[in-house]
Amino acid sequence: DQQVKQNSPSLSVQEGRISILNCDYTNSMFDYFLWYKKYPAEGPTFLISISSIKDKNEDGRFTVFLNKSAKHLSLHIVPSQPGDSAVYFCAASDDGGTSYGKLTFGQGTILTVHP
Amino acid sequence: DVKVTQSSRYLVKRTGEKVFLECVQDMDHENMFWYRQDPGLGLRLIYFSYDVKMKEKGDIPEGYSVSREKKERFSLILESASTNQTSMYLCASSLLGAGQGFYGYTFGSGTRLTVV
Numbered sequence: 001d002q003q004v005k006q007n008s009p010s011l012s013v014q015e016g017r018i019s020i021l022n023c024d025y026t027n028s029m030f031d032y033f034l035w036y037k038k039y040p041a042e043g044p045t046f047l048i049s050i051s052s053i054k055d056k057n058e059d060g061r062f063t064v065f066l067n068k069s070a071k072h073l074s075l076h077i078v079p080s081q082p083g084d085s086a087v088y089f090c091a092a093s094d095d096g097g098t099s100y101g102k103l104t105f106g107q108g109t110i111l112t113v114h115p
Numbered sequence: 116d117v118k119v120t121q122s123s124r125y126l127v128k129r130t131g132e133k134v135f136l137e138c139v140q141d142m143d144h145e146n147m148f149w150y151r152q153d154p155g156l157g158l159r160l161i162y163f164s165y166d167v168k169m170k171e172k173g174d175i176p177e178g179y180s181v182s183r184e185k186k187e188r189f190s191l192i193l194e195s196a197s198t199n200q201t202s203m204y205l206c207a208s209s210l211l212g213a214g215q216g217f218y219g220y221t222f223g224s225g226t227r228l229t230v231v
Contacts, residue, residue: 009155034219043119043205043222044158089157101146101209102173103220105158 003027004092006106014114019077021109023090026071030092034103035064035075038087047088048075080113087111118142121206121223128230134193136226138206145210147189148220149173149181152203164189196230203227 005024013019021035031052036044050057050064050073057064063076077084090106122137140147148163150173160173162181170181178200182190189208193200204227207220 004157006157036219036222041124041224043207043224044220045222046219049219091158101220102148102160102163104160105150107155107157 001026002107003030004090004104004106006088006090006109008109009107010110010112012112012114013080015082016079019075019080019084019111019113021075021077021088021090021111023073023075023106024071025073025092027092027094027104028071029094030104032093033064033066033073034091034093035062036089036091036105037084038089038108044089077111080111082113082115085111085113119206119208119221119223121204121226123226124224126226126228128193128196128228130196130198130230132193132196132230134196134228134230136191136193136204136206136228138189138191138223139187140189140208140221141187142208142210142221143186144208144221145186146208147183148207148209149179149189149191150205150207151175152205152225158205161191193228196228198230201228201230 034049035047037047038044048062066073087108089108091103119140149161150158164170164183180192203225205225206223209220
């Protein structure tokens with residue numbers, strides 16, 4: 001049962017344009033969401049996060065939006081750069097003080113930014 | 116710079132072998148995790164540990180065991196390697212659980228294991 005889903009395996013955008021990566025979840029107990037970026041032959045690195053009490057969080061070119069009623073979050077990258085080309089994973093946690101920060105990940109979306 | 120170090124980048128093992136994957140972190144983190152990454156399936160949790168000698172099963176623990184004798188070291192053991200365990204294995208650590216000052220995971224670079 002895939003509780004976190006990234007339905008687009010890949011996304012291709014032109015440099016300078018906006019990249020929008022989407023993520024859906026089914027577990028209403030999730031209360032913290034994160035995005036990770038992964039280059040080949042490297043481990044994932046933390047990009048940006050959002051708590052369920054917020055609907056938006058911004059960090060430079062990266063913005064994450066959360067729609068709790070739709071159980072949907074998205075990552076916007078503006079403007080996109082060729083160095084952003086990587087696999088992006090959405091992750092969620094349902095920690096209530098007992099799950100030790102266990103994260104459930106989506107399948108990942110391969111982003112390619114063309115010069 | 117904080118680090119999670121996985122002992123091997125690439126491993127090739129034979130079916131039936133006992134395989135040890137080692138992970139060491141230098142951040143004094145309480146929590147450590149083992150995931151495997153497969154195309155189309157994302158990252159799936161195998162086991163995690165929230166303290167020395169403590170362990171919990173993740174979503175796909177079958178065929179694996181773990182050991183955490185020291186806070187900084189978390190080992191994944193494939194008791195009898197099979198071809199369906201060919202995968203990228205990722206170790207991660209975190210300071211606290213979400214809601215307690217959670218800052219996400221720090222991942223190692225991964226071990227690409229091939230079982231032939």
